[in-house]
Amino acid sequence: MSxxxxxSVRNLSIEFGGVHAVDDVSFDVQPGEVFAIIGPNGAxxxxxxxxxxxFYEPTAGSIFYGEHDLLELPAHRIVRMGIGRTFQNIELFExxxxxxxxxxxxxxxxxxxxxxxxxxxxGVKKDELVHRRKVEDVIDLLEIARYRDQRISDLPYGxxxxxxxxxxxxxxxxxxxxxxxxxxxxxxxxxxxSFWLEDIxxxxxxxxxxxxxxxxxxxxxxxxxxxxxxxKVIAIGTPxxxxxxxxxxxxxxxxxx
Amino acid sequence: xxxxxKTRYEDDVRFLAKSGEKIRVGLVVLxxxxxxxxxxxxxxxxxxxxxxxxxxxxxxxILTGFTGQVSFGxxxxxxxxxxxxxxxxxxxxxxxxxxxxxxxxxxxxGMIIGRSASKMHGFYLAIATLAFAILIxxxxxxxxxxxxxxxxxxxxxxxxxxxxxxxxxxQYYVDLVMAxxxxxxxxxxxxxxTGRAFIxxxxxxxxxxxxxxxxxxxxxxxxxxxxxxxxxxxxxxAHQLTxxxxxxxxxxxxxKLLLMIVVGGLGSILxxxxxxxxxxxxxVAISFLKxxxxxxxxxxxxxxxxxxxxxxxxxxxxxxxxxYGRWLKLRxxxxxxxxxxxxxxxxxxxxxxxxxxx
Numbered sequence: 001m002s003x004x005x006x007x008s009v010r011n012l013s014i015e016f017g018g019v020h021a022v023d024d025v026s027f028d029v030q031p032g033e034v035f036a037i038i039g040p041n042g043a044x045x046x047x048x049x050x051x052x053x054x055f056y057e058p059t060a061g062s063i064f065y066g067e068h069d070l071l072e073l074p075a076h077r078i079v080r081m082g083i084g085r086t087f088q089n090i091e092l093f094e095x096x097x098x099x100x101x102x103x104x105x106x107x108x109x110x111x112x113x114x115x116x117x118x119x120x121x122x123g124v125k126k127d128e129l130v131h132r133r134k135v136e137d138v139i140d141l142l143e144i145a146r147y148r149d150q151r152i153s154d155l156p157y158g159x160x161x162x163x164x165x166x167x168x169x170x171x172x173x174x175x176x177x178x179x180x181x182x183x184x185x186x187x188x189x190x191x192x193x194s195f196w197l198e199d200i201x202x203x204x205x206x207x208x209x210x211x212x213x214x215x216x217x218x219x220x221x222x223x224x225x226x227x228x229x230x231x232k233v234i235a236i237g238t239p240x241x242x243x244x245x246x247x248x249x250x251x252x253x254x255x256x257x
Numbered sequence: 258x259x260x261x262x263k264t265r266y267e268d269d270v271r272f273l274a275k276s277g278e279k280i281r282v283g284l285v286v287l288x289x290x291x292x293x294x295x296x297x298x299x300x301x302x303x304x305x306x307x308x309x310x311x312x313x314x315x316x317x318x319i320l321t322g323f324t325g326q327v328s329f330g331x332x333x334x335x336x337x338x339x340x341x342x343x344x345x346x347x348x349x350x351x352x353x354x355x356x357x358x359x360x361x362x363x364x365x366x367g368m369i370i371g372r373s374a375s376k377m378h379g380f381y382l383a384i385a386t387l388a389f390a391i392l393i394x395x396x397x398x399x400x401x402x403x404x405x406x407x408x409x410x411x412x413x414x415x416x417x418x419x420x421x422x423x424x425x426x427x428q429y430y431v432d433l434v435m436a437x438x439x440x441x442x443x444x445x446x447x448x449x450x451t452g453r454a455f456i457x458x459x460x461x462x463x464x465x466x467x468x469x470x471x472x473x474x475x476x477x478x479x480x481x482x483x484x485x486x487x488x489x490x491x492x493x494x495a496h497q498l499t500x501x502x503x504x505x506x507x508x509x510x511x512x513k514l515l516l517m518i519v520v521g522g523l524g525s526i527l528x529x530x531x532x533x534x535x536x537x538x539x540x541v542a543i544s545f546l547k548x549x550x551x552x553x554x555x556x557x558x559x560x561x562x563x564x565x566x567x568x569x570x571x572x573x574x575x576x577x578x579x580x581y582g583r584w585l586k587l588r589x590x591x592x593x594x595x596x597x598x599x600x601x602x603x604x605x606x607x608x609x610x611x612x613x614x615x
Contacts, residue, residue, distance in 0.1 A: 053467055079469040087467075093460035095524060096453075099269065103450075104457045108469040110450040114482055117449035118442040124449050125270060132266040171468060 005064075006031045006207055007175060012051060012061035013231075021047045023231040025061075029175070034201055034208045036222035038215070038242070040251055044231040045211040046088055049177050053085055054078055065175070079108050084173030086164045088180050088211070092152045098163050099148050102135045105170030109134075135170055142166045142196060158189050165193075169200070176200065178210040182217050190217055197221045215243070227251065270448055277592075289433055293426035302497070305429040307537035308436040309493045314517050314529030315443050316487030321515070322523040323452065324479035325459030326374065329383045330390025331514045334484040336397060336506030337363045338491025339412075340404055343501060346413040353417070359492050360485045367484025371477035390511050397503035409502040412495045432493055439486055443526050446482070455479050459524075487514075516565075520572050522581025531580035539565065 007029040014022045022044045029035045037045050050056045052063055054075040063070040065081055073081070093101050110131065117124050139145050142162050147155060152163065161184070168176060181197070182190045194217055200206050201221075212218050218225060219239040227235045227242055229251040235242055242248055261274055273279045292304055317331045341362050345355035370389055374382055397404050404410055415422045415431065422428055446452040454475045457465035462472050495501060513536060521532025543564055547555040554560070576582050590597040 055463070055466075074471075075466045076469050076471045079467060085467050087464060091461045091464035091467075093457050093464070095460055096456050100453055100456065104453050104465070104468055104470070107450065107454065107457075112450035112454065114446065114451045114478060117446050117451050118482075120442075120445040120449070124445075125267075128270050128449065129266050132269055136266075167464075167468070 005029070006066065007052070007209070008064040009048075009052075010062045010064075012048070012058055012063065014047060014051060014056055014058045020231045022051065022058075025228065025231070025233055027226050027233070027236060029207060029209055031207055032201070032205065033223040034197065034210070034221050036218045036225045036239075037209065037211045037228065038213070038218060038225060038248075039228040043228045043251075045228065046179055047231075048228075049085060049179055049209075049211065052078075052083065052177060079171050079173070082172075082174035083177065084168040084171045084175070085177035086168050086179055086181065088183065090157075090160045090164050092160055092164055092167070094153045095151065097149055097151055098144065098155070099135065101152060101163060101167050102138065102170045103131060105138075105167035106131045106134060108171045134172075138166045138169045141169070141199065157184055158186075161185060161189075165196070169204070169206075173206060175207045175209065178208060178212075180211055180213065182212060182214045190214060193217065194220050215239075219243070272444065272448075293429060298425045301425050301429050303537060303541065305425070305432045306494075306497055307533050308429075308432040309490050309497060310514075310517065310536060311530045311533035312436055312439045312493065313487050313490035313514055314521065314533050315439055315526060316483045316485075316490060317514050318518050318521075318523070318526065318529040319443060319446070319455065319486065320479050320483035322518055322525070322528065323447070323459060324455040324476065324483075326476060326479060327379075327383050327515075328386040328483075328511075329508075329515065330386035330388070330393075330511050331483075331487055332506040332508070332510035333390040333393035334363050334367065334487040335491040335494065335510065335514070336393060336503070337366060337484075338488030339495035339498070339501055339506070340397060340410070340491075341488070342492035343410055343412045343495045344403060346416075351418075352415070356489065356492055359488055363488030363491075364481045364485035368477050368481040370484070371480025374480060375473040375476035387508065387511075390506075390508060394503050394507055397506065404501075404503070407503060409500050412499050412501060415496045428496060431496075435489060435493060439489065440526060440530070443486070447526070451478065516569055518579075520569055520579050522579030522584075525581045527584070528579055528581035531584070535580060539568070 005028045009028070010026050012022055012025045013020065025044075025048065027035075037048065039045050047056065051058050052070065054070065054073060058071070065083065068081055070078065070081070093104065096104075111127065139148065142165060144159065144162050144166055147159055147163065152160060155163065161181070165178070165181065168178075178197075182193050185193065197208060197210075198221065201208060208221075210222075222239055225235075225237065225239050225242040226233065227245065227248045234247045234251060235245045237245070261268075263269065268274065273282060289304075293301055296304065313331070313335055316334070317328060320326050320328055320331075338359050342355050342359045345358060346352065350358070370386070374385060377385055398407050400406070401408075415428055417431065422431065447456070454465065454470045455478075457468070457470055458472055458475045458479075465475075466472055491506075498505065517532035517536050518529055519532075520535050521530070522528030540561065543561050547560070549555070572579060578585070
């Protein structure tokens with residue numbers, strides 16, 4: 001533990017009516033790395049994300065972000081610490097335009113005051129333009145300019161996936177939790193995602209934790225991998241180590257393999 | 258088809274980007290300003306009432322159409338507005354101050370209701386707001402020293418800055434100015450952070466939360482703003498009614514407001530205005546119809562509710578987006594003529610959502 005830990009999860013557990021969805025899980029994420037969480041369906045990967053996002057209350061354990069105890073914060077304060085996220089089943093604001101979605105992504109940096117906005121005092125417009133400018137940078141990065149004014153409900157799946165990533169980036173997070181960024185995408189789109197993840201890591205300096213099933217993508221972008229099964233950690237290491245790990249192979253393929 | 262070339266970020270903040278919109282809005286404003294010259298007092302009063310209902314509709318639209326919190330009791334806020342304004346005016350509080358205090362009271366009550374409602378969803382919220390409305394109606398009936406109880410309360414004459422405005426056209430202009438302010442202000446809200454947070458809470462509380470939106474506080478705000486605007490409508494309505502009784506603000510009135518925004522088109526300011534036109538014009542149209550139809554049908558009791566109900570059912574079945582949705586299609590038809598296709602508006606089914614946590 002020589003390097004400073006960015007995210008530090010200790011002995012994290014949660015039970016849903018006797019089911020140990022996450023059982024005594026500990027791991028650390030270092031600044032600047034891409035950390036992948038893998039495991040079979042129902043292993044508890046998304047549950048870990050929802051615990052970090054404070055949607056669930058853990059039964060035991062601790063989550064520290066730097067020196068901040070995340071368990072002391074309500075869910076809407078998490079992003080203010082610099083932790084952004086996406087969802088496995090895209091959670092966009094369906095009846096709003098792409099631009100509106102991205103501007104909600106900026107909410108963390110916005111002041112809101114209904115009185116001021118009702119009268120649209122000059123300061124409101126000034127702020128809007130500043131945020132609009134920032135949003136455009138993300139639009140450029142993820143190449144979604146042509147969808148800018150479209151409603152989410154009119155967009156194809158792949159585009160929605162990109163918009164959700166863009167929305168998370170608009171918050172300018174330092175840690176990004178990506179829940180299956182490549183699920184449902186074709187090979188070409190998955191390639192795009194891997195390039196973007198590299199860009200996000202190198203150019204924006206964002207640390208990434210991702211849940212992903214596509215092992216090629218994981219091998220390509222992840223620095224370290226955490227494998228879990230039935231809520232328990234079975235291995236932690238580089239992608240190659242994980243691929244060769246016997247327990248991981250058992251978890252995926254059964255003991256006979 | 259008109260393409261919009263945006264060259265500055267201001268273009269995204271601006272209202273009325275297309276030249277056609279400017280002309281249309283200009284024509285409507287011109288007509289509204291000139292209406293007293295063209296219309297008889299009866300129709301002018303109806304037009305004033307329409308404006309008041311448009312304000313109330315926008316109030317409810319902000320809560321139900323934009324924030325996704327259904328309210329079956331919005332007539333209560335209409336009533337709070339009407340009663341508190343009348344009571345204040347009767348105690349010689351000037352009009353502008355009385356309106357301000359009324360808005361503040363209603364906003365505060367709205368926020369208190371919002372505080373408890375922020376933990377409820379769907380049916381429970383509907384029942385809670387309904388119960389609130391019944392409660393308020395009872396208070397109006399029983400607090401005799403203040404409201405005059407079921408005997409009613411006479412509304413003081415409309416007097417703005419010391420000038421008594423007794424003529425229909427004078428009252429009409431007061432309504433018009435207020436409606437203008439509310440439409441403008443409400444639209445402002447939705448090109449700014451607060452309004453976007455409302456929409457975010459409506460479409461996905463989960464991701465709103467993960468982006469830093471304090472969902473409970475947003476709901477409290479939405480209830481507050483909605484109640485304040487509806488109470489403003491109530492205050493103006495009091496001057497139209499000239500006499501207040503508790504049963505005016507009963508459950509039926511709440512339903513009328515709700516039907517108004519559903520028929521008008523949920524999720525748009527314009528929808529609330531269309532809804533107000535619908536509920537104001539239909540009774541007039543029906544009374545015309547009564548004269549035309551043979552007496553055996555025309556004079557039957559219950560013709561009006563029947564037609565009202567039928568039209569609402571037809572809207573819900575064939576045009577869930579309401580009159581506003583029709584309007585969008587019509588506009589699209591002319592803008593893209595002759596390329597309009599029915600399929601232009603067919604929406605794909607949204608994806609399965611399994612991660613909802615409620």
